[in-house]
Amino acid sequence: MPTLEETMRMMHSLLRGEKTPEEMKEFFGTSEKRLEIYQRFVRNHVTKTLAKNFVMLRRLVKKEIWQGLRDEYFKNYPATGWQLNDTSKSFVDFIAKKVREEKMFAGEEFYIELAQFEWEEVVVYCSELITPKPHEIETPVLNPTLSIMDFRYPIGTFIYYWRNKKRKDPWIIEKEYLKEQPQMLFLIRHPQEQRVFFHVATDPLLFAFKVVHDQISLPDAIKLSGQTEDTVRKILADAHQAGIIILPENF
Amino acid sequence: MTNYFHTIDNKIRNMGFGIGLRRKHFGEIFDNNDGIDVLEITSENFMKLGGKEHDILAKAKEHFPLVAHGVSMSIGGPDPLNEEYLQELIKLVKFIETPYFSDHLSYSSAFGVEYHDLIPLPFSKEAVNHVVPRIKQVQDMAGLPFLVENPSYYVEMPGAEMSEIDFLLEIVEKADCGILLDVNNVFVNATNHGYDPKKYIDAIPRERVLQYHIAGHFDEGEFIIDTHGADIIDEVFKLYEYSIRHTGPVTTIIERDFEIPPLDDLIAENKLVRAAGTRALEVEV
Ligand SMILES: [Fe+2]
Numbered sequence: 144m145p146t147l148e149e150t151m152r153m154m155h156s157l158l159r160g161e162k163t164p165e166e167m168k169e170f171f172g173t174s175e176k177r178l179e180i181y182q183r184f185v186r187n188h189v190t191k192t193l194a195k196n197f198v199m200l201r202r203l204v205k206k207e208i209w210q211g212l213r214d215e216y217f218k219n220y221p222a223t224g225w226q227l228n229d230t231s232k233s234f235v236d237f238i239a240k241k242v243r244e245e246k247m248f249a250g251e252e253f254y255i256e257l258a259q260f261e262w263e264e265v266v267v268y269c270s271e272l273i274t275p276k277p278h279e280i281e282t283p284v285l286n287p288t289l290s291i292m293d294f295r296y297p298i299g300t301f302i303y304y305w306r307n308k309k310r311k312d313p314w315i316i317e318k319e320y321l322k323e324q325p326q327m328l329f330l331i332r333h334p335q336e337q338r339v340f341f342h343v344a345t346d347p348l349l350f351a352f353k354v355v356h357d358q359i360s361l362p363d364a365i366k367l368s369g370q371t372e373d374t375v376r377k378i379l380a381d382a383h384q385a386g387i388i389i390l391p392e393n394f
Numbered sequence: 395m396t397n398y399f400h401t402i403d404n405k406i407r408n409m410g411f412g413i414g415l416r417r418k419h420f421g422e423i424f425d426n427n428d429g430i431d432v433l434e435i436t437s438e439n440f441m442k443l444g445g446k447e448h449d450i451l452a453k454a455k456e457h458f459p460l461v462a463h464g465v466s467m468s469i470g471g472p473d474p475l476n477e478e479y480l481q482e483l484i485k486l487v488k489f490i491e492t493p494y495f496s497d498h499l500s501y502s503s504a505f506g507v508e509y510h511d512l513i514p515l516p517f518s519k520e521a522v523n524h525v526v527p528r529i530k531q532v533q534d535m536a537g538l539p540f541l542v543e544n545p546s547y548y549v550e551m552p553g554a555e556m557s558e559i560d561f562l563l564e565i566v567e568k569a570d571c572g573i574l575l576d577v578n579n580v581f582v583n584a585t586n587h588g589y590d591p592k593k594y595i596d597a598i599p600r601e602r603v604l605q606y607h608i609a610g611h612f613d614e615g616e617f618i619i620d621t622h623g624a625d626i627i628d629e630v631f632k633l634y635e636y637s638i639r640h641t642g643p644v645t646t647i648i649e650r651d652f653e654i655p656p657l658d659d660l661i662a663e664n665k666l667v668r669a670a671g672t673r674a675l676e677v678e679v
Contacts, residue, residue: 150551154504173550177548189510
């Protein structure tokens with residue numbers, strides 16, 4: 144009679160896809176079909192989560208290539224966290240390796256940055272930090288879910304364009320996006336909408352960020368910017384509206 | 395040893411009829427909930443999340459009694475229980491003020507890898523001795539009664555020394571914990587492994603059952619799969635009635651994890667479950 148650990152190790156090699164149901168049916172004394180269910184379920188949890196978390200990247204590559212990527216990923220990056228999204232956590236590293244070492248996607252680093260963006264959206268959405276309400280604070284604060292991403296490619300422009308165009312599959316990427324054009328993005332989970340938004344870091348948004356980050360007082364901010372009080376207030380109000388900073392109720 | 399299981403009174407044992415709190419229904423559950431007495435929280439869907447999930451949970455506990463049900467504890471797994479997971483779980487159960495918490499009598503991770511699925515245990519003495527202290531450990535950590543759910547399984551693991559029901563009963567008696575009886579799982583397992591589901595239910599000490607799950611399943615031909623993705627079938631309703639006659643009224647939750655229907659459909663199904671539960675007890679009288 145096998146020990147508990149022996150049985151679990153056999154199951155493990157089935158679930159990890161190291162052994163086929165055919166090879167295992169004798170040990171388990173059951174049909175391949177029943178063993179296949181477990182193998183399929185465990186694999187699907189990873190691949191479906193991947194497909195959900197990297198929608199853009201998935202739609203940019205041919206179906207067979209995507210299938211190849213997810214199968215290789217499943218094999219080489221076993222899930223280690225109890226959160227389902229954690230199963231996707233090493234995918235960016237995996238894509239980076241494919242692009243840099245194996246020259247996948249003609250070695251275009253754009254694809255790595257796109258993967259980074261999509262993963263960061265998941266991370267920001269899932270942040271366990273709680274954004275304070277305006278009535279709970281005395282001075283302006285940054286949205287604690289804020290993530291600042293520095294890209295070499297125009298990722299924000301690309302995402303905006305593609306999400307609003309609703310293109311049919313297969314997606315083909317225009318050359319303009321593959322040209323380097325640095326872009327800094329602010330990603331936040333919006334305090335009211337509770338969805339993730341991104342904003343290209345424009346000068347006014349960067350200024351609002353700096354004022355709140357460095358805890359600069361309103362009079363000092365006015366002096367520093369050389370703008371009128373109304374303009375500075377408007378800049379801060381816009382950043383608040385965008386969800387990047389939170390202003391107190393009476394600000 | 396603290397006796398958690400016996401802290402449950404009749405009021406907690408029967409909180410009525412309810413459904414799981416699903417993201418799809420976040421927008422309307424507070425306005426449209428006719429006949430929903432209680433909500434079940436799938437713990438992992440809310441643990442460590444600070445945004446919408448956190449806000450909804452805070453609101454839900456003002457409107458409904460909540461019970462916590464998890465899928466990732468891996469109570470039967472070979473690795474030590476995941477401390478970080480348990481701490482997060484305890485934070486959640488304290489926050490929602492659930493009277494007990496539950497997970498499946500199976501394992502979902504092993505040798506450092508998460509499967510995100512429920513893998514059956516062999517019905518062996520070794521497995522009993524492995525699981526019992528782990529249940530005691532989580533009960534002591536949370537200071538609340540723990541309920542094990544009878545999981546569905548498609549393969550009977552090698553090394554069985556007892557029946558499925560004896561395995562469950564030996565564990566709950568030794569660990570002194572409760573049972574979350576999933577009637578659909580009893581039906582699915584009885585069908586797939588060829589036993590009489592009524593005999594399974596007859597064997598359960600009635601006072602151990604603190605919650606029910608009822609759900610639909612998927613017919614794969616050679617066997618049926620417990621997908622939580624379809625309506626409840628008549629035979630499962632009948633088995634539920636049979637079980638209620640045995641245990642008396644107990645909190646019942648409809649489980650629906652996939653192809654989640656509109657809230658109105660679940661409200662209607664919940665009414666059918668209530669009718670079945672009520673009918674069962676009328677027959678007894
Ligand atoms: Fe269940």
